[in-house]
Amino acid sequence: MWLIEIEVIQMPQIHNTLTLFVTQQNSLMKAIYIVSVLVLFLNYPSSGQDEPxxxxxxxxxxxxxxxxxxxxxxxxxxxxxxxxxxxxxxxxxxxxxxxxxxxxxxxxxxxxxxxxxxxxxxxxxxxxxxxxxxxxxxxxxxxxxxxxxxxxxxxxxxxxxxxxxxxxxxxxxxxxxxxxxxxxxxxx
The missing domain is CATH 1.20.1440 (de novo design (two linked rop proteins))
Known part of the structure; x- marks a missing residue:
């Protein structure tokens, strides 16, 4: 019973830690994606309407x-x-x-x-x-x-x-x- 209580007590912490880690990873991936799209967009040459x-x-x-x-x-x-x-x-x-x-x-x-x-x-x-x-x-x-x-x-x-x-x-x-x-x- 003592072992089960430890697992139950420790499980929410592990779950919260994993959830926080996954959330941070998703935010980091989104940030990397947004930055890379902006870099590509800003470096792409214009279509020629104005002076490049x-x-x-x-x-x-x-x-x-x-x-x-x-x-x-x-x-x-x-x-x-x-x-x-x-x-x-x-x-x-x-x-x-x-x-x-x-x-x-x-x-x-x-x-x-x-x-x-x-x-x-x-x-x-x-x-x-x-x-x-x-x-x-x-x-x-x-x-x-x-x-x-x-x-x-x-x-x-x-x-x-x-x-x-x-x-x-x-x-x-x-x-x-x-x-x-x-x-x-x-x-x-």
Whole structure:
């Protein structure tokens, strides 16, 4: 009888302890579940209606590098035009494209979406190809290379192109990482 009384006396304590343990475990599991759902929800990229915050800085870096390259290209083209040794029509067309692109980047970009990225990409491709044509002409004119300041400008332009290439790669990697290939800076 004494053994039975001990079991009866100890049973409610064990039952209460087990009940408290299970309740705490359920609360802990619920808390873990809620926190994990919140973390997943907050880290999931937006559907694209607004500017994605994680792409903003990278986009600004990209446009800044394009503007820097365009500024160096404009100075180089003005300097080359002063020499009167290259075809002025090619230089004028390239200079016009660079200036139009620079104005577009500085004044007209008011939204950040896939169509804007595509338009900036196409304008950048056009400027790059025209700059390439002008630089090929420059390489065929050895007398121009000896003009004071041209080589320095060419080195600045080459550095700007390399920085631009690097920032485009970083931007595209970020767009890919966040599954926003519609914002990638490349041909569609």
């Amino acid at each position: 915050a994680y792409m903003n800085k990278s986009w600004k870096d990209l446009t800044t590098q394009i503007q820097r390259r365009n500024d160096v290209a404009t100075v180089l083209l003005i300097r080359l035009k002063e020499t009167n040794k290259l075809d002025s029509a090619i230089l004028q067309r390239t200079k016009g494209m660079v200036q139009e692109f620079t104005i577009y980047l500085r004044e007209k970009i008011t939204r950040f979406d896939s169509s804007t990225v595509r338009h900036v990409f196409e304008m950048n491709q056009a400027v790059s190809s025209n700059m390439g044509g002008s630089l090929i002409l420059l390489e065929n004119q050895p007398g121009i290379r000896q003009i004071n300041g041209i080589m320095s400008l060419l080195q600045h332009l080459e550095g700007a192109e390399k920085r631009l290439y690097t920032i485009i790669q970083q931007y595209n990697a970020l767009a890919s990482e966040h599954r926003r290939l519609d914002l990638a800076f490349s041909k569609k």
